[in-house]
Amino acid sequence: MSGFAKPLKIALGLAVIAALIVVPMNFNRYGLFILSQWAVMSIAAMGLNLTLGYAGQVSLAQGAFVGIGAYAAAIMTTHGWPLPAAILVAIVLSFAVGWVLGYPALRVQHHYLAFVTLAFSTLAFLVFRNESWLTGGIYGISNIPRPHIFGLATNRPLPFYYVCLGSLAIVSLAVWWLIRSPWGRAFMALRENPLRAQSLGVDTRRYTLMAFAIGSALGGVAGALYAPLTQYIDPVPFNLSLSLDLLMMVIVGGAGFYFGPFLGAMIAVLLPEWLRFTEGYYLMLYAVAVMLLLIWSPTGILGILDRYLAERRTKAASALRAVAKSRLETVQ
Amino acid sequence: MSNLFDLLVAGLATGAIYALVAVGFTLLWQTSQTINFAQGEFVMLPAFLMLAAMHVGAPFWLAIILGILLSMILLGLAFKLLLVDPMMRHGVLPLAIATMALAIGIKEAVKQFFSAEASPFPSIVPTGDISILGHAVSLQSIGVLVVAILAVLGLTTLLNRTSLGHQMQAAAQNPTVARIIGVPVERMILLTFLINAFLVALASLLITPIYLAKFSSGEVLGQAAFIAAIVGGFNQVRGAIAGGLLIGVLDNLAAAYVSTQYRAAVPMIFLIAVILFRPQGLLGRAEERTV
Numbered sequence: 001m002s003g004f005a006k007p008l009k010i011a012l013g014l015a016v017i018a019a020l021i022v023v024p025m026n027f028n029r030y031g032l033f034i035l036s037q038w039a040v041m042s043i044a045a046m047g048l049n050l051t052l053g054y055a056g057q058v059s060l061a062q063g064a065f066v067g068i069g070a071y072a073a074a075i076m077t078t079h080g081w082p083l084p085a086a087i088l089v090a091i092v093l094s095f096a097v098g099w100v101l102g103y104p105a106l107r108v109q110h111h112y113l114a115f116v117t118l119a120f121s122t123l124a125f126l127v128f129r130n131e132s133w134l135t136g137g138i139y140g141i142s143n144i145p146r147p148h149i150f151g152l153a154t155n156r157p158l159p160f161y162y163v164c165l166g167s168l169a170i171v172s173l174a175v176w177w178l179i180r181s182p183w184g185r186a187f188m189a190l191r192e193n194p195l196r197a198q199s200l201g202v203d204t205r206r207y208t209l210m211a212f213a214i215g216s217a218l219g220g221v222a223g224a225l226y227a228p229l230t231q232y233i234d235p236v237p238f239n240l241s242l243s244l245d246l247l248m249m250v251i252v253g254g255a256g257f258y259f260g261p262f263l264g265a266m267i268a269v270l271l272p273e274w275l276r277f278t279e280g281y282y283l284m285l286y287a288v289a290v291m292l293l294l295i296w297s298p299t300g301i302l303g304i305l306d307r308y309l310a311e312r313r314t315k316a317a318s319a320l321r322a323v324a325k326s327r328l329e330t331v332q
Numbered sequence: 333m334s335n336l337f338d339l340l341v342a343g344l345a346t347g348a349i350y351a352l353v354a355v356g357f358t359l360l361w362q363t364s365q366t367i368n369f370a371q372g373e374f375v376m377l378p379a380f381l382m383l384a385a386m387h388v389g390a391p392f393w394l395a396i397i398l399g400i401l402l403s404m405i406l407l408g409l410a411f412k413l414l415l416v417d418p419m420m421r422h423g424v425l426p427l428a429i430a431t432m433a434l435a436i437g438i439k440e441a442v443k444q445f446f447s448a449e450a451s452p453f454p455s456i457v458p459t460g461d462i463s464i465l466g467h468a469v470s471l472q473s474i475g476v477l478v479v480a481i482l483a484v485l486g487l488t489t490l491l492n493r494t495s496l497g498h499q500m501q502a503a504a505q506n507p508t509v510a511r512i513i514g515v516p517v518e519r520m521i522l523l524t525f526l527i528n529a530f531l532v533a534l535a536s537l538l539i540t541p542i543y544l545a546k547f548s549s550g551e552v553l554g555q556a557a558f559i560a561a562i563v564g565g566f567n568q569v570r571g572a573i574a575g576g577l578l579i580g581v582l583d584n585l586a587a588a589y590v591s592t593q594y595r596a597a598v599p600m601i602f603l604i605a606v607i608l609f610r611p612q613g614l615l616g617r618a619e620e621r622t623v
Binding site for chain 1: 367369415418419422423424425426427428429430432433434436437440441443444555558559562566593594596597600601603604607608611
């Protein structure tokens, strides 16, 4: 994204934020629900992007962490606790479980790691479904209340959309800061060359666990927002396919790009809705679109932009060089 | 004890089908680093192709042949040329994601063009029981076992005893050297895709009479095949066979002796244990680190 001039980038960013605040004001219930869902899924995908895109650890369990967060929020808020407390518990719980899940990553990598996390995902689903004393089993938990923020009720769709959007903004800023901090650089070192990172004194063990734990914690945050958004949860949305969907969002948007998860979540949440006019065919078209995109650009949507900008920079650089060379020749 | 015997036979029969699917899975991994997340859907689709052929009036035997041929064209040739070839050089992950999308696509296409309901499917083995050692064993289980064992024997003979098989192994183990000594590596990779398509079509033919033809039936099967492949050893055909049989038996025993609620957890916990303590799989070779 560094090809744009800085003021232009800031202006573009502000315009997008303003549009996200203003445009939905006259959306109907369903439109607001979808947009809130986009914000929630973006948070979960951002967490996975940290684990996968920046630290290079494949995880097929992000959906399970969304589930853990959702159940934590649902159980606590239906027992009278405020949502912020529930979010905190969701973060701590997902962080701890994510940390433990990171231990296999110290032993095995790549597809093996993917399968360990896949197995974890299935186990978490079984717990959600079978431990009905806690989770309500297949009947789920209903009547999940929406929070009061600064004394304002957010029962209606629009205020709750702003809760989701605000949470997305906070998480985005935190992640922006994180990937620019030494930690973010350590994550990238881990992805690019773990051996070299270790020889340079990066504690790869700790950062691998950290990458899992932080990524999972963001999944927990997303879940804690998902529960009051739908106001009813059962185990089905948190099965393996949510994990696969989130992985798809990260790769399609562009793994390792800051804005990748936003775009990926947009494609995964909004594209099927836009294709609804095709009725029974919409998921089929969605699948074909994802495959075509990946064939065209395996690094996702932002990979296309990145390649284009890199090409333009190379051209600009060689043009400058040509000018400099001809000037040098005229001087001689 | 008669209960245990029945469980073992039923477990071996399902396990044999898992083994077929897992073998194809490991073949694709070995020759082209394809992790096929659509493998379960690959098993689900051929049954519907055969049903479609019967629907337009073909007799069952012709439908089977047509179904297998169509599977080899769609799930072997087209899958390789259209999806795997353009993506192979970009690493494992984007291709794996593309196969996830393919899985969604196949499921939705079947739901849309055939039916969202489960359809019955004729069995190639007559129903009924025969008595072995005083136990009633269903002919279906025996038929499944026999066909699966024959298929696996045929495949291992092809791989280990023929020049073609040796060329395929060479192409999988070291494509560069294989190319230098004149092995047509590209053709060998295509061959493994065709073999995989044949195996999944066969598995489809064997398993669909038991579980009915349904668009969503690939999910469970695909996962079982993954687990079988990893437990046995990702890089070994015989590992995948052992893994398949083991998971089939384990699954059936867990359903009877652990709890029906957590039966699916047993293979998963087993999988995690195997990956952590013996990542190369029970029968696999360790993959060397290439740093």
